Amino acid sequence: MALFETIPLTGLIENGIRTDGRKIDDLRPVSLEVGILPKADGSALINMGKNKILAAVFGPNEVHPRHLAKQNTGIVRCSYRMSTFAVDERKSPAPSRREVELSMIIRQSVEPTIFLEYYPKTMIELYLQVLCADGGTRCACINAASLALADAGIAMKDLVAAVAVGKIDRPDPPTIVLDLSDVEDKEGIGDMPIAMMPRNKEITLLQFDGTLTPDEFKEAYELGLKGINELYEMQKTALYEKYAVIQENIEQNNGKNESEEQSNE
C-alpha cells in the first residue's frame, strides 16, 4: 500500500481529508511479518503508520515463582515497554504507570483467544517493545501479539485484531474516523480502541475516551469492524506467507535429496 502523504492543514480534517491524506475510513499503511526473532518461540513485527512494534512470545514454560502456577490452567504474563527513542521527547527508561496499565490491557485483550486450559501449571510470556510510537500502540501491539502467539504454536480460538476509531473536528464538524494517528489521538475529541476475535465478532477490548451519541457509537463500531476485518485478512496473509516459505524450503530440500539419491545410485 502506498504511503499516505502529509498535507499541510490547519485543522485535523478538511473536506473529508485528514492531515496525513487519508479518507475517514482508511487504515494507515500496515505491514506484518511473522517469525523474525530466532530465539523467541514466536514473534512478529508490525508497522502501522509510523508505529513499529516487536512482539515476542516464550512458552508455555514452568511458572516462576512456582506458587503462582495454577493447577487447571496456564497463565499469561505480558510486558508492554516503550523505548526511550520511540517518541519525540526522550522517554524515561523507567517503567511508567501507562506501561503497567497497557501491559494489563493487552494481556486481557489476547487472553480470551488462548485455550489456557490446555496448558495447566505453565506460563506464556508476551513481550511488546515499541520501537516507534505514532498513536494507537495498544491496538498495534494486540495485532502483533496474536500473530506472535500463533507463531509460537499456542492453541487459539482465533486471531485478535484491533484498531482505534475516533472523533476529530476542526474545521469540519465532528467526524468519526478510522485508525487515529498520534496527532488525531492527542488533538481529537474521542478515541475508542476496539479489539475483537473477528470470526464470531467477540469483543475482547472496548475502551472510550470522550463523548459519543448513540448514533455516533454505532457509526464508530461499524467503522472499527471494517478496519478489524481488513487487519484480520492481513494477519492471516502474514501467517500464510511464513508457512509458504517453510513449505518452499521443504520442497527444495526434498528435491535436493532426491537428486542426490539418484546420483548415488
Ligand code: ADP
Ligand atoms: P495508545 O498508544 O494506545 O494510543 P495512549 O493513548 O496512552 O496509548 O498514547 C497515545 C500516543 O501518545 C502514543 O501512541 C504515543 O505516540 C504518544 N505517547 C505515549 N506516551 C508518550 C510519552 N511518554 N511521550 C511522548 N509521547 C507519548
